[in-house]
Structures are given as structure tokens and as C-alpha cells.
Amino acid sequence: MTLWAATRRVLVTIGVSAVVVVLVVLLGAITASIPALASARGLALPLALIAPLALSTMVGYSLTTGDPAVESTAVRPIAALDTASVVLAALAVSAALGMLDAAGYAEYGAEAGRNAIGFVGLLLIGRAAVGPNAGTAVPVIIVVLLAFFGADAAGEPRWWAWALVDSAERSSWVVSLVLVAVGGSLELTRPVAQRVFHLVRRLRWPPGR
Secondary structure, three states, X not given: OHHHHHHOOHHHHHHHHHHHHHHHHHHOOOEEEEEEOOEEEEEEEEHHHOOOHHHHHHHHHHOOXXXXXXXXXXXXXXXXXXXXXXXXXXXXXXXXXXXXXXXOXXXXXXXXXXXXXXXXXXXXXXXXXXXXXXXXXXXXXXXXXXXXXXXXXXXXXXXXXXXXXXXXXXXXXXHHHHHHHHHHHHHHOHHHHHHHHHHHHHOOXXXXX
């Protein structure tokens, strides 16, 4: 267990989680104007909403630090440990930010906490779909796409732009939880999931081309 924790940079992940929480508090209601397809004035994006990308990036890196050949023969359930650690990190950050939001210390605490869960889910899905290294970029790409396409003419996020809407939008929490559930399942069954996605990428249509 000690070797696994050292290899996966668990202490660093804990530190990054704390930094994300502090960053969300410090950022408060600071926004940045982001170009949006349907809005001439763009989207005013609260920076606190994208702070959890630091967490998904860190855990994405930590999951690539082991030796797959050695870990495949390990006695301990490495995939289960990996999945539990990253999901718990996201849930812990979400809980901390939710409490700070409720106490009035984090303007967008609940929204950032929701995004911490969703971004980690996207990371885990990305690892299975496009590989351990490229998968780290998936949450970033999704945020960029949501910001560009997810604003209406008034510059307000549409209901389906789950990472940008108010935390009172229950569907956004559903999306986050579904993402982390799917991502966690794929990480638990990592070898099988990777083979399936590899076969899908190799498919050609029509056959023979």
C-alpha cells in the first residue's frame, strides 16, 4: 500500500485538492469573457468553475506513473485502488466546496464541486477511450466546447451546458454523477475497456476500405 501511494503521488494529489479548494474561494466571482458561437458579447465564465481542472489533470498524471506490466501481476487490486482514490478525491473536494459555499465563503463552491466530480469522470472515460496520456486533455476539451457552444444569444449558459450552469440545475448534477460512475466503471475494468475502445477505433465502414 505504501508503494502504491508513493507511486500514485497520493500526497501530491491531496495537496492539489487543497489548492483547488483555496483557489475557488479566492477566485470568488471573478469571470473571464470567453468567445461563444451564439453570443456576440461572449460568455462570462466564472474562473472558479474551471479550477477543478487542476485536480483532474493531477489525478490523470498520477494514474500514469506506474508500470502496467508489474501492476498486472500485483496481488493488490490496483485498478480498484486507483478508482477509489481519484473518485474519493473528487468527492472530498466537492464536499469541502459545498460546505464553504453554504457558509458563504465560496461564491461558486457548489458549482466547482460539481465540476470536480464531472471532470474526474471525463478523465476516466478519456483514459479508456483515447489512452492514459491523451485522456487527461478530455475534460479541458469538453469545457472549451461547452463554453463555445453552450451560451445563448444573451451570453447565458444553456441548460445542457452542465459545467457552466447554476448548481440549482439538478440535471447538471445528474450528468456529473453519471460521468464519474461510467468513468469509475471503465477504470475498474481498465484492460477490457481499453480493448473494446481499441476495436471500435479500428472499425472501418464500409468494410474493406
